[in-house]
Amino acid sequence: MAEKKKKSKKSSGILANSxxxxxxxxxxxxxxTQTSVKMGLHKPWQxxxxxxxxxxxxxxxxxxxxxxxxxxxxxxxxxxxVAMKMHNVIRAPFxxxxxxxxxxxGDRLQKGALLMVxxxxxPIIDVEPVASELYFEDFE
Amino acid sequence: xxxxxxxVKELKERTARAVEGGGAxxxxxxxxxxxxxxxxxxxxxxxxxSFYEYDLFIEHDAREFGMDGKALPxxxxxxxxxxxxxxxxxxxxxxxxxxxxxxxxxxARKITKIMDYALRMRIPLxxxxxxxxxxxxxxxxSLAGYGEIFYRNTQASGVIPQLSxxxxxxxxxxxxxxxxxxxxxxxxxISKMFITGPEVIKSVLGEEIDMESLGGAxxxxxxxxxxxxxxxxxxxxxxxxxxxxxxxxxxxxxKLQHRETKAPLKEFKIDKIVPEDxxxxxxxxxxxxxxxxxxxxxxxxxxxxxxIVIGYGRIDGKTVGFIANQPAVLAGVLxxxxxxxxxxxxxxxxxxxxxxxxxxxxxxYLPGIDQEHAGVIRHGAKLLYAYSEATxxxxxxxxxxxxxxxxxxxNSRHLRADFVFAWPTAEIAVMGPEGAxxxxxxxxxxxxxxxxxxxxxxxxxxxxxxxxPYVAAAKGYIDAVIDPKETxxxxxHMLAISANKVVKRPSKKHGIPPF
Numbered sequence: 252m253a254e255k256k257k258k259s260k261k262s263s264g265i266l267a268n269s270x271x272x273x274x275x276x277x278x279x280x281x282x283x284t285q286t287s288v289k290m291g292l293h294k295p296w297q298x299x300x301x302x303x304x305x306x307x308x309x310x311x312x313x314x315x316x317x318x319x320x321x322x323x324x325x326x327x328x329x330x331x332x333v334a335m336k337m338h339n340v341i342r343a344p345f346x347x348x349x350x351x352x353x354x355x356x357g358d359r360l361q362k363g364a365l366l367m368v369x370x371x372x373x374p375i376i377d378v379e380p381v382a383s384e385l386y387f388e389d390f391e
Numbered sequence: 392x393x394x395x396x397x398x399v400k401e402l403k404e405r406t407a408r409a410v411e412g413g414g415a416x417x418x419x420x421x422x423x424x425x426x427x428x429x430x431x432x433x434x435x436x437x438x439x440x441s442f443y444e445y446d447l448f449i450e451h452d453a454r455e456f457g458m459d460g461k462a463l464p465x466x467x468x469x470x471x472x473x474x475x476x477x478x479x480x481x482x483x484x485x486x487x488x489x490x491x492x493x494x495x496x497x498x499a500r501k502i503t504k505i506m507d508y509a510l511r512m513r514i515p516l517x518x519x520x521x522x523x524x525x526x527x528x529x530x531x532x533s534l535a536g537y538g539e540i541f542y543r544n545t546q547a548s549g550v551i552p553q554l555s556x557x558x559x560x561x562x563x564x565x566x567x568x569x570x571x572x573x574x575x576x577x578x579x580x581i582s583k584m585f586i587t588g589p590e591v592i593k594s595v596l597g598e599e600i601d602m603e604s605l606g607g608a609x610x611x612x613x614x615x616x617x618x619x620x621x622x623x624x625x626x627x628x629x630x631x632x633x634x635x636x637x638x639x640x641x642x643x644x645x646k647l648q649h650r651e652t653k654a655p656l657k658e659f660k661i662d663k664i665v666p667e668d669x670x671x672x673x674x675x676x677x678x679x680x681x682x683x684x685x686x687x688x689x690x691x692x693x694x695x696x697x698x699i700v701i702g703y704g705r706i707d708g709k710t711v712g713f714i715a716n717q718p719a720v721l722a723g724v725l726x727x728x729x730x731x732x733x734x735x736x737x738x739x740x741x742x743x744x745x746x747x748x749x750x751x752x753x754x755x756y757l758p759g760i761d762q763e764h765a766g767v768i769r770h771g772a773k774l775l776y777a778y779s780e781a782t783x784x785x786x787x788x789x790x791x792x793x794x795x796x797x798x799x800x801x802n803s804r805h806l807r808a809d810f811v812f813a814w815p816t817a818e819i820a821v822m823g824p825e826g827a828x829x830x831x832x833x834x835x836x837x838x839x840x841x842x843x844x845x846x847x848x849x850x851x852x853x854x855x856x857x858x859x860p861y862v863a864a865a866k867g868y869i870d871a872v873i874d875p876k877e878t879x880x881x882x883x884h885m886l887a888i889s890a891n892k893v894v895k896r897p898s899k900k901h902g903i904p905p906f
Contacts, residue, residue, distance in 0.1 A: 295598050308721045309759055335754040336823055337722035338670045362759060 301375045304341065304366045310334030311359045312366075321349045323369065330354075330366065347371040409447050409464045413488025421488050426559060426581060427625055429469045429486035432519055436629040437473035437482065444471040446501045453495060456528040463489050466498040467522075470505040472514070475636050481509035484519035487559050491523035494565065498526070499536025506543040513642035515552040517632065520569060521559030537564045544571035549742040551642050554632060557582035557608075557618070558625060570617065573739055574635060574691070577608035577618040578628050584611055584618075609694075616695040616728060634689050638703040638710045640743050647745065650708040655879065656686040662875045665752070665790050667816055672722070675700055675715045678750055678790065682879050684708065691736060696728035701736040706748075707883045712740035715750035716801065718791075724757040725797055727770035734773035741781035746886055749802040752791040754823065771800065772905040778806045780902060784889035788878060789813040789860065789869065795822050804868045809892065810885045811869045812878070813860035819869070820862075824854040 274282045313331040317323060323343040332339045351368040354360065410430060412418065418428050427435065433442055451458065451466045467489035472481050483505050485492040502518070509516040525533040547553055548571065555569035556576045560583045569575045569584070577584075585606035592598055592605070604610065612621035620635070622628035640647055659681035664673055680686040683704030690702040698721040701714050714733050716723035740747050756762075756771060778785070778800070786809060787802040798819060802808045813819065820827065829836070832849040839845035856862075863869045873881055 296600055296604075298600075298604060308724075308757070333670075335722035335724055335757070336670055336825070337672055337718060337754070339672060339722065362761060 301344070302347070302371060303368055304329070304344075306332065306334075306360050306362055306364045306366055308334040309360065309362050310339075312354050312356055313338060315352065315354075315356060317349050317352070317367075319349055319352050323347060323349060332366075341366070343369060345369070345371050345373070345375060406447065412464055412486045413490075417488035424581075426487070426521065428488060429484040429519070429521070432558065432625065432629075433469060433471070433473070433482060433484050435626065436517070436632060437475055437480070438477060441473035442471055442482075443473060444469060446470055446504065449497050449501060451495050451497045451529075453526070453529045453532075455530075458528050463495075465489065466495060466501065467492050468498045468501050470501045472505075472508065472512075475515075475517075475633055478636070478641060479512070479514045480517055480636070481505050481512070481514055482517045482519070485522045485559075487521045487523075490526065492521050492559070493523050493526035494533055494536055495526035495529040496532040496536050499533070499539055502536075503539045503543055506540070506547065509551055510543070510547045513551055513644070515554065515636060515639075515641055516547065516572075517554045517556065518568065518572070519556045519558055520561040520565065521557075522565055523560060524563045524565055534564070537568070540568050541571060544568055548573070549643060552636075552639050552743065554635070556628065556632065557584060558628075559583070562586070562588060562606075566617075574620065575611070575618045576620045576622065576628050576632060577611055578622050578625055579608045581625070582608040582611070582618070612692075612694040614695070616692065616732060618695075619692050621694055635703075638689060638705075639745070643743055647710050650684070650705060652708045653685040655681050655683060659686050661878060665814070665816060665875075669792055669818065672718045674719045675717050675723075675750060675752065675790075679704060679713050679715060682706065682748075682882065683711075688713070692732055696726070696732045698723055698726065699729035699733050701733060703745075706879070706886060709886065710745050711882075711886070712736065712745045712747045713750065714747060714802070716753040716797075718752050721757065723753045723792075724755065725753060725771060725774070725800060726757040726762055727765045727767050730767075730770045730774045730800075734777040737774070737777040737781055741777075741783050744783055746784040746889070747781070747786070747802070748882060749785070749787040749808070751787060751789045751793050751798075751801040753794070753797040753801065754792055755795045755797040769905050771796070774800050775806065776902070776904045778802050778808075780904075782892070782894040782896070784886060784892050785809050786882060786885050787811045789817040789819060791816050791818065792823075793817060793819045807894075809889055810881075812871050812873050812881060813863070813869045814875050814878075815860065815872055817860035817869075817872070818858040819860055820857045824850045824858050827857070828853045 274284070276282065311333050313333045315330045316328045323329065323346065325343055325346045327343045329341045329343055332341050347369040349367055350370050353365045353367060412428060421428055447465055449466050451463050465486060468483055468485050470483040472479060474480060483502050506516060525537070544553060552574070553572035554574045554576065555572045557569060558578060558581055561569060562583065562585055566584050566586060580603070583602055583606050589600050589602055589605055592600060608618065608621055611618035620628070620631045622631055659677055661678065661681035664677045664681065666673055676688060676690070679688050679700070683706060688702055688704045690700065692701060698717050699714065700717045701712070703710055704713060705711065714736060737747065756767060785802055785807070789811070791814070793801070799805060804811050828846065828850040831853070836842050836846045836849060860869060860872045864872055
């Protein structure tokens, strides 16, 4: 069983620079394994940084309510972000200081774009899910 | 002591040994991990004293790899029947203190036995998963066990509700039983689900990730959508299970239970929630609470694809499934995940004869390269399919925006909604006024001396003409334009008159929904 890597030049559904693996069995028959287009587009996983506030939908910045260096309280309004014609108010997920604002009014942004960075006053453990107390009335 | 007394004494001794599971030290370890022992879980979940256990004295039949003569009490799983809220259920709970809850052939046979009982007796099945996976020493017999479970999950699907509770690891092939069931419950820091763990991922792909970020409770509640209910503790999780079971029937032939009717709470004022300005978001769950008995609403998949809200409430004492666009998140758009989420919920409601109320306020499907490449066509089609296929009473209320494909998908008249109502704030059109004006009046705007002013004038013109419910009302596509304050009264009436709804469908083996 031999194995070697080489660069593919084929184009049929396969990324041009994707790695292919050629295996030769004892009987001399060649088997070719290629990675898919989707595999080629895959980016390595990175742990999300909760202090980076990013866009969750394509849209544009309508108004900024804070400046770099500002102290913000939890739930304080940071900006109005227009997406799908809705004026979405983005709020501070925790109390902290705005250390960077990466956008300005009128910027059109992709999903996942960095909007601003807030250094948290308290170490971030986990964001609590929304409690819905009404569920349990009957069963206590 | 007479012979009978001796025999009973022996039974008691054997029982005492068997219910110890993996023994005191293993149980102490389980508790140290923040987990309850299997029988304690069952006792907390079921009505007090209602549990009857079967197959307590089962023994494994493995002989290889030193398994011969090794005692595994109950073979690592507890099965039985009991009641929740006074209604019968079947339950199994894997016991991590016995050989890590690993699944061998007798362990699997116990699970399939209780599944068969549940299906035959037409009662809900609850499965508590806490297992290291296949029992390697039993080889292919262990794999056969999983296959037998998956087959029964599929046979029981749509006949009895199946609930999976993940209270520990659930990895490899084991994950597919929960995935085949109707509702998956997870607990923060305790539940772990994945096909291949961090070790394998590291060795094959060279990527590093911790177990919690790969398949923890939060990941499955927020990112993958595999889980339906997220709880901080096991006790909270059991409360969620009881709440869910109070809303759904025991099987697909059972009529929904009728509870006493109670008015919604006064703090939810239905005419004060939705802003008139279509660019202003609001929380659609407040609208739902303004409609349901005592303003109670049990939300399903609260943390995943929150741009659509699904869940149960009661109207006039009877369960109703709600599907509502959520303008507070992503403007309430339909995308891959929200379509999947709503479509599956619609199919569950339809299978178990739960009438559905759809609250509509959405700008349409989400544009974007990532959405198109993720297959929004295929995913979006699921929602159309699920609604079109459903034969339960279906009512739609258009609160505000109903544009384009979104209007069609959200239980429109054209997909055979029984009743479609619109509030006076509704805007039913092929697209939003800005986009439409740009296309229809492109020439006028381009040739105008002041294109900006002309554009504004044309948008206003379009808005006045089409951004209202009366064009659709004139065609009979909506049944009535109603005062928001009268919404609940309309729902009570429409649900009452559609209680015996009959739909004839062409005969077929089954349809082929877009997966």
